[in-house]
Amino acid sequence: xxxxxxxxxxxxxxxxxxxxxxxxxxxxxxxxxxxxxxxxxxxxxxxxxxxxxxxxxxxxxxxxxxxxxxxxxxxxxxxxxxxxxxxxxxxxxxxxxxxxxxxxxxxxxxxxxxxxxxxxxxxxxxxxxxxxxxxxxxxxxxxxxxxxxxxxxxxxxxxxxxxxxxxxxxxxxxxxxx
Amino acid sequence: xxxxxxxxxxxxxxxxxxxxxxxxxxxxxxxxxxxxxxxxxxxxxxxxxxxxxxxxxxxxxxxxxxxxxxxxxxxxxxxxxxxxxxxxxxxxxxxxxxxxxxxxxxxxxxxxxxxxxxxxxxxxxxxxxxxxxxxxxxxxxxxxxxxxxxxx
Numbered sequence: 001x002x003x004x005x006x007x008x009x010x011x012x013x014x015x016x017x018x019x020x021x022x023x024x025x026x027x028x029x030x031x032x033x034x035x036x037x038x039x040x041x042x043x044x045x046x047x048x049x050x051x052x053x054x055x056x057x058x059x060x061x062x063x064x065x066x067x068x069x070x071x072x073x074x075x076x077x078x079x080x081x082x083x084x085x086x087x088x089x090x091x092x093x094x095x096x097x098x099x100x101x102x103x104x105x106x107x108x109x110x111x112x113x114x115x116x117x118x119x120x121x122x123x124x125x126x127x128x129x130x131x132x133x134x135x136x137x138x139x140x141x142x143x144x145x146x147x148x149x150x151x152x153x154x155x156x157x158x159x160x161x162x163x164x165x166x167x168x169x170x171x172x173x174x175x176x177x178x
Numbered sequence: 179x180x181x182x183x184x185x186x187x188x189x190x191x192x193x194x195x196x197x198x199x200x201x202x203x204x205x206x207x208x209x210x211x212x213x214x215x216x217x218x219x220x221x222x223x224x225x226x227x228x229x230x231x232x233x234x235x236x237x238x239x240x241x242x243x244x245x246x247x248x249x250x251x252x253x254x255x256x257x258x259x260x261x262x263x264x265x266x267x268x269x270x271x272x273x274x275x276x277x278x279x280x281x282x283x284x285x286x287x288x289x290x291x292x293x294x295x296x297x298x299x300x301x302x303x304x305x306x307x308x309x310x311x312x313x314x315x316x317x318x319x320x321x322x323x324x325x326x327x328x329x330x
Contacts, residue, residue, distance in 0.1 A: 042239065087241075090241060120227050121235050124232065124235075124238050132232075138193070139229040140239075167185075167228050168185060168224070174224065174227060
């Protein structure tokens with residue numbers, strides 16, 4: 001299993017701009033743009049939407065920097081902005097979407113998988129939304145517990161316990177089926 | 179080491195979230211305990227499966243996911259509403275029992291009560307009027323055999 005703690009996005013720890021250091025925003029964009037694009041694409045399935053959200057994320061961040069933002073968790077902070085913008089898109093989409101006559105048009109065919117992943121998928125789908133989001137941020141974006149806590153605005157202990165609980169549920173399901 | 183503790187430590191260690199001193203303790207425990215090592219393998223297998231599933235199904239990260247079949251959750255998470263109802267019923271039974279016991283009690287703080295049956299997993303409490311008439315006191319009835327135990 002690949003080492004999950006190796007994060008691809010090496011981000012400056014502070015967003016405080018000083019004359020001696022390059023602009024934090026440009027460095028952050030260079031380091032995080034691909035990660036954020038992947039994050040948005042996974043959530044929305046649309047590259048154009050992902051690009052728009054990426055731009056909006058950094059526009060918001062630039063505004064915050066101008067207002068004097070200081071943080072020691074840059075990656076968590078920027079993913080927090082990204083999540084907030086993504087949730088807004090979903091909310092808007094939910095308001096606009098009308099019920100189709102044929103529900104099968106909205107069904108996403110699941111990829112062919114073994115039973116183990118099928119059982120795990122059902123178990124994870126039954127978890128609380130925030131729990132699923134913790135799993136997604138950890139396993140697809142490689143965020144640390146502290147960064148996930150920053151994104152979701154919850155204590156680090158909650159991130160840890162929810163993730164542990166999710167894995168325990170998956171294990172219970174898999175072992176009870178075998 | 180408790181299984182829940184080992185579960186948490188193994189996951190945190192694999193995700194690189196353990197402080198170095200705790201990691202050292204965990205590794206020593208695993209090195210000297212074959213049972214714990216076997217358990218750790220099961221934990222890591224579940225962690226691997228969870229990761230693969232999350233990556234394979236992006237829709238799981240959305241606010242609502244469609245589930246084609248009811249998910250089978252562990253026993254402690256089944257029907258949480260049932261647990262709440264049970265707790266409310268126990269509380270009602272305990273308070274009403276304590277009320278009537280207090281009404282019929284002679285009111286001495288040193289009265290003895292019989293201990294609950296050995297088979298009962300629950301600690302027992304009783305409310306008795308205080309001897310000085312200042313109100314009610316809550317005392318725990320110990321579970322240690324059939325002999326009567328004075329309340330302190």
